[in-house]
Each structure stands twice: as C-alpha cells, then as structure tokens.
Amino acid sequence: MLLYDHPLSSYAQKVKIALREKGVPFVAELPEGFGTGQGDGPFAAANPRTEVPVLIDGDATIFDSTVILEYIEERWPEPPLLPHDPAARAFARMTEDVCDTQYEAVNWGFGEMLWFHRATGDLARHLREQAAAQTRLLQDWLARRLGTEDWFGGTGFGWADTAVAPMVNRSVHYGLGPEPGTALARWHARVSRRPSVAATFAEFDAAAAQMAAAADLYTTGGRRREYRDHRLEWMIRSGGIDVVRDGLRDDTIRFSWPGSA
Template sequence: MLLYEHPLSSYAQKVKIALREKGLDFTAERPADFGTGHRGGPLGQANPRAEVPVLIDGDVTLFESTVILEYIEERWPEPPLLPRAPAARARARLTEEVCDTQYEAVNWGFGEVLWFRRATGDLAGRLKARAARQTAELQAWLTERLGEADWFGGARFGWADAAAAPMVNRSVHYGLGPDAGSPLARWHARLCERPAVAATFAEFDAAAAQMAAASEHYTTGGRRRAYRDHRLEWMVRSGGVAVVLAGLREDNIRFSWPHGE
C-alpha cells in the first residue's frame, strides 16, 4: 500500500496510526506537489482536492481520512478499532467528527499565526488567545467523554483515540496541552507509549522542527495553504478577515476543488 501524506497533517496521522495499530505494511510518501493545489501531479491525479491523505491499495484509490479509516477497518477487521455496539460505534464517530472539524480548525488557525506568520501584533495576539480559549473548551469536552476510562472506547484503544491523538498532541506541541495530571494528560501519556502512536508523533516532531525554514514557501506563494470549510470559518469568525483578504491578494492561499478554471 502507498499512502500519500505529510507528517504535519492530523488527518494523515490518524490514518497512519490506524495502519500501524493493525500491523499493516505501507509506504508513506510526501508528494512533490503537496500544498501547491496543482492537479497534474500524482497527488492531484489521485485526489481532485489535491490534499492528503490518499491511500492506494492495488487498484483502489481513496481520499478523505474517514473514508480511508472505514476501508481499513472493513478490510482488516482485526484488531478492531470500532467497538461492536452500535451506540458505542456512533459515539466514537462523533468524537472523530468533532476532532476533524472544530478541533482541527482551531489547531490550524493557531498554526497560521505561529508557523506561517499570517498575522502580527495585536491581531496575532487576539487570534492566538481565541485559539487557546477554544482549545481548553474542546479539551474539556474530550475529558468529559473520556471519563475515568483509559481510552475513549473504554478498556481498549480504538477509533476515537486514533482521531483525537493528532489533535491533542498538536496542542501539546503548541504549549496548549491539557493540565498536568488531568485525565486527558494521562491519556496523552498513555498514547505516547503505544508504538504505532509514538512512531507517528516522532514523524510529526521532525517535520515541525523544520517549519521555521519551510514557512517562507507558504508566504511567497511557492506553497499555498488550503483555506476551506471549518478553517475558513474559524479565521473569519475569529476576526481574521484581513488575513484571508491578504492571502487572496498575494495568492498564497487556496480553496478546494472544484475550481471552475
């Protein structure tokens, strides 16, 4: 299997954790056209959105991380990531949905300021403060769902843990992690002890260490950040309309397919 991915993509991390938890062999490749929006290269041909992750398994090509996760779970059901009971399965999927939408958008917005310097001065401070408050709110929601269990599914690591892992870990990287000794902090510590998760987090750390040097590609237009759905909503409602307008003027942001060009 071939996985087009980027180590900083929370969606790709979720898929890699699932593949590794199931003991599956795959090759991870960072496409040369990642972040450009170009549709002529391998990534654009495999996914019209020109986004990662993309899983290629023989003659099967899939994009959208949740669809990929469902394919992995159905093709390789052991060890299971989803619980058996319908209500528990729905609960896991709901946790994933919130992480993939609201939580990812907050993390992405914070990164736009921290890594890509989309805003400076007072605006940067306001955006980062908004992200910090929302991160705490999302972590409180996750803590309530975790309860006293070791994992979101109870006694076993599962679907919701794989989905939440990249989101909470990125918050930790930003200095916005859960309070020390809290249930969510203890959960994160358990995560880091799992080989599948530890390997994925190590790849994230290595890529994050290079972001200061790579960020110029995204401000000069060599790469363009994808402003879409919840990400765009977050920036607008957080007071960053000027950031979006500047990105349009300087052509260093992009929107998803279809482009209508």
C-alpha cells in the same frame, strides 16, 4: 501499499496510527507538488482535492481520512478499532467528527500564526488568544467523553483514540496541552507510549522542526495554504478576515477543488 502523506497532517496521522495498529505495512510519500494546488500529476489523479491522506492499495484509491479509516477497518478487521455496540460506534464516530472539524480548525488557525506569521501585533495576539480559549473548551469536551476510562472506547484503544491523538498532541506541541495531572493529560501520556502512536508522533516532531525553514514557501506564494470549510470559518469568526483578504491579494492561500473556472 502507498500512502500519500504529510507528517504534520492530523488526518494523515490518524490513518498511519490505524495501519500500524493493524500491522499493515505501507510506504508513506510526500506527493510531488503538495501545497501548490496544481491539478495534474499522479497525486491530483488520485485525489482532485490534492489533500492528504490518500491510500493506494492495488487498484483501490481512497481519499478522505474517515473513508480511509472505514476501508482499513473493513479490509483488515483485526484487531478491531470500532466497538461492536452500535451506540459505542456512534460515540467514536462523533468524537472523530468533532476532532476533524472544530478541533482541527483551531489547531490549524494557531499554526497560521506560529509557523506562517499570517498576522502580527494585536491581531496575532487576538487570534492566538481565541485559539487558546477554544482549545480549552474542546479539551473539556473531550475530557467529559473520556470520563474515568483509560481510553475513549472504554477498556481498550480504539477508533476515537486514533482520531483524538493527533489533535491533542498538536496542542501539546503548541503549549496548549491539557492541564498536568488531569485525566486528559494522563491519557495523552498513555497514548504517546503506544508504539503505533509513538512512531507517528516522532514523524510529526521531525517535520515540525523543519517548519521554520519551509514557512517562507507559504508566505511568498511558492506554496499556498488551503483555507477550506471549518478552517475558513475559524479564521473569519475569530477576527481574522483581514488575513483572508491579504492572502487572496498576495495569492498565498487557496480554496478547495473545484476552483473557479
């Protein structure tokens, strides 16, 4: 089984956590041409959006991290990640959706400043402050959903924990983690000790350590960062419309498939 992956991708991380929880062996591979948006080759054939993750299981090729999670849950139902109760399942899916949209966009935006230096001076400071404030709001929301439980699914690790873990861990890496001693901070420490998560986080840490060397590829046009949906919304609403204009001018950003004719 092949997983097209980038260790920094929060979407790919949640898929790897799910596979590891279920004991499913896989080979993770960084696709050739990743980050260029090129429309040919096996990666583009597997996913025209040229986004990770993509899971190839025999004749089945699946993209979009949520669809992949659903496939994994149906293909290998034990141990289950989704609870049996319909309301609890909806709770888990809503938690995942907010993480995949609003939370991922905030993390991504902060990374644009930290790793790719999309802005400098006052604008960079403003965008970092916006990301920090929004991270606190998102973590407060997650803390309320966690409540007094050990896991987002209640007594056992589950679907929502799989989705939340990469998002909160990236915030911790950025220095924007939950306040020490809070329930969400204790949850992060707990989830980080889980073998499936620990292995995935170790891969993230190793890749993050290389980002300074790779950043030039994204600022010179060798690779182009994808400004899509919630990411683009975040950058504009947070005051970074000049970042978008500069990226279009310098051809260092791209939008999702299908591109302009």
